[in-house]
Amino acid sequence: MTDMTAPAAPADAPRKGSLLEQDARTKRRNAAEKRFEVYGIIAVGIGVLALIALLTSILVNGLGAFQQTFLNVEVEFAEDRLDKNGNRDPADLAKVSTFGYKPLIEGALIATVDRLGLRPDGMSDGDIGAMVSNEAAAQLRNRVLADPDVIGTTHTVRILANARIDGYLKDRVDRASAELDGNVTPQQLELTDRLQAAGVLDKAFNWDFITAPDASENRPEASGLGVAILGSLYMMLVVLCLALPIGVAASIYLEEFAPKNRWTDLIEVNISNLAAVPSIVFGILGLAIFINFAGLPQSAPIVGGLVLTLMTLPTIIIATRASLKSVPPSIREAALGVGASKMQTVFHHVLPLAAPGILTGTIIGLAQALGETAPLLLIGMVAFVREYPDAPPEGFFDPASALPVQVYNWTQRADPAFVERASGAIIVLLIFLVAMNALAVFLRRRFERRW
Amino acid sequence: MPLLWLIAIVIALAAVGAVLGRRRALASADGDARRLHSLPSYYAANVGLTVLTPALGLLALWLLIQPLYVDWRVTELIPDAAIPETSTRGLVMSDVRRVAEGLDTAIQQGAMTEDEAARLQTESTDIRERLAAVGVALGSNVRPEVLTAAQRYRDLSGTGTTLMAVAVLLAAIGGLAVSVLMTHRDFRARNTVERGIMVMLIAAASIAILTTVGIVLSMLFETANFFGQHSWTDFFFGLNWSPNFRGNSDLGIIPLLWGTLYISFIALLVAVPIGLFSAIYLSEYATRRVRSVAKPMIEILAGIPTIVYGLFALITVGPFLRDYFAQPLGLGNSGSSVMTAGLVMGIMLIPFVSSLSDDIINAVPQAMRDGSLALGATHSETIRQVVLPAALPGIVGAILLAASRAIGETMIVVLGAGAAARLDLNPFEAMTTVTVKIVSQLTGDTDFASPETLVAFALGLTLFVITLCLNVLALWIVRRYREQYE
Numbered sequence: 001m002t003d004m005t006a007p008a009a010p011a012d013a014p015r016k017g018s019l020l021e022q023d024a025r026t027k028r029r030n031a032a033e034k035r036f037e038v039y040g041i042i043a044v045g046i047g048v049l050a051l052i053a054l055l056t057s058i059l060v061n062g063l064g065a066f067q068q069t070f071l072n073v074e075v076e077f078a079e080d081r082l083d084k085n086g087n088r089d090p091a092d093l094a095k096v097s098t099f100g101y102k103p104l105i106e107g108a109l110i111a112t113v114d115r116l117g118l119r120p121d122g123m124s125d126g127d128i129g130a131m132v133s134n135e136a137a138a139q140l141r142n143r144v145l146a147d148p149d150v151i152g153t154t155h156t157v158r159i160l161a162n163a164r165i166d167g168y169l170k171d172r173v174d175r176a177s178a179e180l181d182g183n184v185t186p187q188q189l190e191l192t193d194r195l196q197a198a199g200v201l202d203k204a205f206n207w208d209f210i211t212a213p214d215a216s217e218n219r220p221e222a223s224g225l226g227v228a229i230l231g232s233l234y235m236m237l238v239v240l241c242l243a244l245p246i247g248v249a250a251s252i253y254l255e256e257f258a259p260k261n262r263w264t265d266l267i268e269v270n271i272s273n274l275a276a277v278p279s280i281v282f283g284i285l286g287l288a289i290f291i292n293f294a295g296l297p298q299s300a301p302i303v304g305g306l307v308l309t310l311m312t313l314p315t316i317i318i319a320t321r322a323s324l325k326s327v328p329p330s331i332r333e334a335a336l337g338v339g340a341s342k343m344q345t346v347f348h349h350v351l352p353l354a355a356p357g358i359l360t361g362t363i364i365g366l367a368q369a370l371g372e373t374a375p376l377l378l379i380g381m382v383a384f385v386r387e388y389p390d391a392p393p394e395g396f397f398d399p400a401s402a403l404p405v406q407v408y409n410w411t412q413r414a415d416p417a418f419v420e421r422a423s424g425a426i427i428v429l430l431i432f433l434v435a436m437n438a439l440a441v442f443l444r445r446r447f448e449r450r451w
Numbered sequence: 452m453p454l455l456w457l458i459a460i461v462i463a464l465a466a467v468g469a470v471l472g473r474r475r476a477l478a479s480a481d482g483d484a485r486r487l488h489s490l491p492s493y494y495a496a497n498v499g500l501t502v503l504t505p506a507l508g509l510l511a512l513w514l515l516i517q518p519l520y521v522d523w524r525v526t527e528l529i530p531d532a533a534i535p536e537t538s539t540r541g542l543v544m545s546d547v548r549r550v551a552e553g554l555d556t557a558i559q560q561g562a563m564t565e566d567e568a569a570r571l572q573t574e575s576t577d578i579r580e581r582l583a584a585v586g587v588a589l590g591s592n593v594r595p596e597v598l599t600a601a602q603r604y605r606d607l608s609g610t611g612t613t614l615m616a617v618a619v620l621l622a623a624i625g626g627l628a629v630s631v632l633m634t635h636r637d638f639r640a641r642n643t644v645e646r647g648i649m650v651m652l653i654a655a656a657s658i659a660i661l662t663t664v665g666i667v668l669s670m671l672f673e674t675a676n677f678f679g680q681h682s683w684t685d686f687f688f689g690l691n692w693s694p695n696f697r698g699n700s701d702l703g704i705i706p707l708l709w710g711t712l713y714i715s716f717i718a719l720l721v722a723v724p725i726g727l728f729s730a731i732y733l734s735e736y737a738t739r740r741v742r743s744v745a746k747p748m749i750e751i752l753a754g755i756p757t758i759v760y761g762l763f764a765l766i767t768v769g770p771f772l773r774d775y776f777a778q779p780l781g782l783g784n785s786g787s788s789v790m791t792a793g794l795v796m797g798i799m800l801i802p803f804v805s806s807l808s809d810d811i812i813n814a815v816p817q818a819m820r821d822g823s824l825a826l827g828a829t830h831s832e833t834i835r836q837v838v839l840p841a842a843l844p845g846i847v848g849a850i851l852l853a854a855s856r857a858i859g860e861t862m863i864v865v866l867g868a869g870a871a872a873r874l875d876l877n878p879f880e881a882m883t884t885v886t887v888k889i890v891s892q893l894t895g896d897t898d899f900a901s902p903e904t905l906v907a908f909a910l911g912l913t914l915f916v917i918t919l920c921l922n923v924l925a926l927w928i929v930r931r932y933r934e935q936y937e
Contacts, residue, residue, distance in 0.1 A: 032832075033829040035831075036831035036834070036835075040731055040732025040735075040736055043724065044732055044749070046725050047748070047749045047802070047805070050801070051752055053763075053767070054759070057767040058759065245655075246658055247655075249651060249656070250658065250659065252652055253649075264656075267656050267660060270662075271659045276856075276922040278855075278860070278861070278886070279859070279861065280859065282666075285662070288672075288908070289665055310662050313662075343645040343648060370756075371756025371757070372756065373757065378893050382894055393455065407762060411765055411866060423762065426759050433754065433755075
């Protein structure tokens, strides 16, 4: 590093050597210059690399969640098992629990394996039956309850294979790890290969991952994001309906009407502080005020929506004020000049011109709210919810989950298959965020006016 | 849902009133709109607002106060003797509420009549079974006091709801009558409406203050509760954090603060140089093409939700650090560690530091750069000796803001840092933070009377105070710095 204030070489000292040749000091300074630039490139490179590593890690881990392993087996819906009285009375049918269906499916799979002669040496019936997901029996039962006419007939049904078999097809499980794993045997994997070759078992796109509700700890293969997506959607609706009008009203007041006094100063300071308050503090606020004090139900989208509204308000207010500020004063003066009141000027002229900016800011605020997790943990959104919430407005008060909370939930479970699910859920979340941000960019490009 | 109906009726009344008001105004001017003081739509809006505002305001207020009043009256009904030793009044009250809601459900489904529900006796009916039949599961058998209280609860709520409907409708009709009668061609409708809208705008702007007050009050009350049950010296100076849900726990904040600060320190160690250098490079060196690619990519990092960073820490960074650094160096075998959380949090903070520094560096007047370059300084010398010293206060502000972010960050540390509170220097050891403990003490089945739960509010308040101080300080520095060059 050179010190600029240090006295340079005496001016009258004659320079030795050629001007075209750099002396040692110039070389040093130029090298320092080069180094400094390289540091900058390295810093930018690290940032970009981190982004790439982050996205790759999520994609590599998560893409598998969109594929699922299914077994195609012919199941006989035996009347003597499912409807002993033979009268198709829904009450009687409902009495047969999933335990009544399990042997049907397992038997069907065993029969298929034996018919095709695929059974590995010495593999027991129990091991073959265990390859089916626990969820399959429940799915079959729902099908029978919805349509009792299938009883007594034989149908080919697509049922879920269990998480370990699914993991084998996705290279998460191999024979070496199966030796150590109590939930899967190498023989089952052998049979999986044979079944796949015979076309009984296949891997296909899994719509249920997006539409189905969450499933319990030991059946990751059946868990989906349906309730979480719906819950997030409801919360976003609440945020949109509350934060947009309140945020716009607040910004109009602060930008167009507020006199410079203590009260408006206080409001300004509060808004800039709220923008920097840790999100978890909003969760504590929601828990204490909305749940404990106002008595709203836990895990409800309405509470989540309210908390996220308070969090998003500063973002929307800051964006709205910026876009109100960018409307040139000549517009206001022209309106006032032809006799509009101050209020008419703002609502008839300034606000419509600022609308694209406001919309962009709102979408970005919503995107932020969509990814927020910490405050939702505190208001009970972590609960295990299998029921879809009703249609709004009652649905706002039903328990639901939320996308980012579902990710957190799945990371807390033991089965490694849930890591894949959590990453898959992140991909869905990121798709939503990219779509929202793309919409915001599009709106900005299309409608924003430069004055 | 009768509430929805009530709101619908009020809105319908407002709409009818608006039409009436407009007609009356025009009639008073003999159908000539030019002789009115305001545009006809303002007369309509005036009536509409006068119907809606008092009625809906009353409704909101009533909905807020009624449950409190009913609770207070019903709580009086429960004698001290009826509260079991292992329970509290609050728990008994929640039983009462559950029974009352159960009875409501039963009536809704037609399993019981209104009359029957009011006359139920614990001696003659098994209430638990009757309610289970309609899908309401109760934890235990219903005791007679609880049932009486529940019946009283329903009674009071029912009367309250009826009264509320009547009062709201009266307010709406009153507003309608008054405002329609007031409507006349000389009535200054525009001014009235604009004043009303102004009040609404001010109310919306004041929500920011209400939120802050809400945050502070909600935490202050519970924190006071906590210090009533637990010594404050242990909380602030205790070196041990071991909550024990049977009571008698050590709840010292020092280990949590240590973890928080350690992780934040590592995060800043990552984020500040990288963020600062990328800001310098992008604003002073990069060509337009490089900037147009690299800048958005770094900004994408800012738009990614923290849960994504958390998962990245949990499944990628944690195992990587454990397998390639911690285990070979013999420093531990934990995937979640201070290093994991700090590194990932540092990545999260890069765009934050870089965009703030970018603004600040750009705010340094070009004349200062030109002067330095004219004296023969190289580009980097200009940046190091002229631009950076001038921007220093702003950069310090940016770093403080980043620190406040790091201290309040939750999801990355929940997934990446671990749950064990310890005072240790080894960065590959799992440690925990204030935010992690807030989450763990407040999720799951918690009893809001025990110090182990209430401590979360004290932690939250501490966190709020720390971040608030950092923010205020940072904003002050940044603002003073901006003024310097404007």
